[in-house]
Amino acid sequence: MPIITKISVQKNNVERYNIFLDGNYSFSVDEEVLARFQLMKGKELSELDITEINYEDEIRKGVNSAIHYLSFRMRSEREVRDYLKQKEYPEPAIQEVIHKLYQLKYINDVEFAIAFVRTQVNTTKKGPSVLIRELKEKGISETNIDIAMKEYPMDAQLSHATALIEKTIKQNQKLSERSLKQKIEQNLLRKGFSGEMIQMAMNEVTIEKDEDQEWHAMIEQGMKAHRKFQKYSGYEYEQKMKQTLYRKGFSIELIDRFINEYEK
Numbered sequence: 001m002p003i004i005t006k007i008s009v010q011k012n013n014v015e016r017y018n019i020f021l022d023g024n025y026s027f028s029v030d031e032e033v034l035a036r037f038q039l040m041k042g043k044e045l046s047e048l049d050i051t052e053i054n055y056e057d058e059i060r061k062g063v064n065s066a067i068h069y070l071s072f073r074m075r076s077e078r079e080v081r082d083y084l085k086q087k088e089y090p091e092p093a094i095q096e097v098i099h100k101l102y103q104l105k106y107i108n109d110v111e112f113a114i115a116f117v118r119t120q121v122n123t124t125k126k127g128p129s130v131l132i133r134e135l136k137e138k139g140i141s142e143t144n145i146d147i148a149m150k151e152y153p154m155d156a157q158l159s160h161a162t163a164l165i166e167k168t169i170k171q172n173q174k175l176s177e178r179s180l181k182q183k184i185e186q187n188l189l190r191k192g193f194s195g196e197m198i199q200m201a202m203n204e205v206t207i208e209k210d211e212d213q214e215w216h217a218m219i220e221q222g223m224k225a226h227r228k229f230q231k232y233s234g235y236e237y238e239q240k241m242k243q244t245l246y247r248k249g250f251s252i253e254l255i256d257r258f259i260n261e262y263e264k
Contacts, residue, residue, distance in 0.1 A: 062097035078139025113148035127192025161201035178249030
């Protein structure tokens, strides 16, 4: 059997050691693996010993790599697994690394999910279905998602939804009332709010426009439509204008008023 003839500290990593067998470099190990297997000059190693040492060292490297990855922020188990796969660690080693990380309390999917929801609620206006989808993408189980989503109560959802409605109104004052309501519903659905929550939030905010506001919106959209269809005339012009402005949510009466006043 080969004999350890030399052990030297690596220049770039003082926690790793180069192992020389029968005068030639054979492999390197972590300091913890060196101590566990009691590697020292003069010790004989079988092929089975070397295989076991390299496997344990692979796990040790995986743990160190995962801890470094986790040092930037909390991660779910799946995120850590995907990271180790990208680093090309073998699956058996990854499984052992994950087991050790749980033992060392470096990963915990319940705590991760709770912290994730809290952060999203405090820093974004995302609705619950978006958060649930993102948690699923991170590999969080349904049970843990249910626990975490308790951090997003109905009153917080309503507050976020109404804030988004107010922002949408402010940014879209030139839309008709009907188009504005449609845009609000589309935005909130895309953000992950339920239809029930959207209706609750819309009841909290004044969306209805008075006659003057709707007329000013009519003028704005009407002039845009006119610039688009001014090459037409007569019946064809009026039909294209009416079709376009009706799709934008204006009443037939208001559209006729605009066309008549513009023609005058």
